Amino acid sequence: MKTYLPFVAFIIVIGITGCKKEPGEVQGVVMQKIYDNDFKYLQRVQPASDADVFLSEAGTLAVVDRAHSSYNGLYSFTDVKDGSYVVFVYSDDTSKVDGSVAVSSAQFEVKAGKIVNVDTLYTFKGIGLEKGNATICGKIWLINYKKNGYEIKDISLAQEVDVYLIYGDHKSYDIRTRTNYDGTFCFSNLIKGNYVVYVYSEAEDAFGNLTGATQKVAHKKYITISDDKQEVFVTDTIKTF
Incomplete structure (x- = not known):
């Protein structure tokens, strides 16, 4: 079977x-x-x-x-x-x-x-703002006045002058550097965004003469970094006695 x-x-x-x-x-x-x-x-x-x-x-x-x-x-x-x-x-x-x-x-x-x-x-x-590849550099000149505030004594490179950098809408500066012996400065490795670079100068009247006021004024430069490898160069002139 x-x-x-x-x-x-x-x-x-x-x-x-x-x-x-x-x-x-x-x-x-x-x-x-x-x-x-x-x-x-x-x-x-x-x-x-x-x-x-x-x-x-x-x-x-x-x-x-x-x-x-x-x-x-x-x-x-x-x-x-x-x-x-x-x-x-x-x-x-x-x-x-x-x-x-x-x-x-x-x-x-x-x-x-x-x-x-x-x-x-x-x-x-x-x-952070120093995690990029952009730079903001510049050069500052210093005009030295006589004590009367309107006669120029001499013009020189601004050495060892504080330069400040603000990012975005921050209320106080983010980075501070100083000018070199030749009046130059540089902020490196910056990210994209809006910046303000400023230095302090003696107060002036409407005619550009120094007033001798205790409070100094800020000379501001407004800069937008829109490219990761952008390089910006600015110049300025500050005044002192």
């Missing part, structure tokens, strides 16, 4: 193998917007390399996996089960209330064997 059991078992194994579901995959990109520390002037947008990216369940927000973005901001999660998920990363808090905040994607669904492309996530980072 013949038996067909081995053949039936073979058919069952093939059927089970053929019905096995492949897990889903999630992928996307993280970009980083670099601002000044006030988060007012955008410096550049670049891929967020080596960022921690989290995959969590949409309902409970329980983290189920973590990935690291590559040099170009790309990340991926494999072997993801069917379900509803969100992806999030941590970013600097632009309101500066907290040190960092979570930036999350919209909710999405993962199905077996499907690849989900998540919309680009943007993180934010603030940097």
Whole structure:
């Protein structure tokens, strides 16, 4: 008597193998917007390399996996089960209330064997004003007056004179330097943004004569750095007795 059991078992194994579901995959990109520390002037947008990216369940927000973005901001999660998920990363808090905040994607669904492309996530980072490549340099001349305040004694290079730099709408100066022996000065490694460079000079009347007032006046130069490698050169003349 013949038996067909081995053949039936073979058919069952093939059927089970053929019905096995492949897990889903999630992928996307993280970009980083670099601002000044006030988060007012955008410096550049670049891929967020080596960022921690989290995959969590949409309902409970329980983290189920973590990935690291590559040099170009790309990340991926494999072997993801069917379900509803969100992806999030941590970013600097632009309101500066907290040190960092979570930036999350919209909710999405993962199905077996499907690849989900998540919309680009943007993180934010603030940097100091000396984290750039721009420069503001200049030269200052000094007019020396006689005690009467209107006769010029001589004109020379302004040596060892304090020069101040203000960034944005800051109320006081951010950097102070001094002129060299030849009257020159330089502020280097500046980020993009609006600046005020100023020096102090003796007060003058409407005719340009020195008044001898105790309080000096600030000679200001308003400068906008709009390119990361911009070089600006300014000149000024200050007066003294």
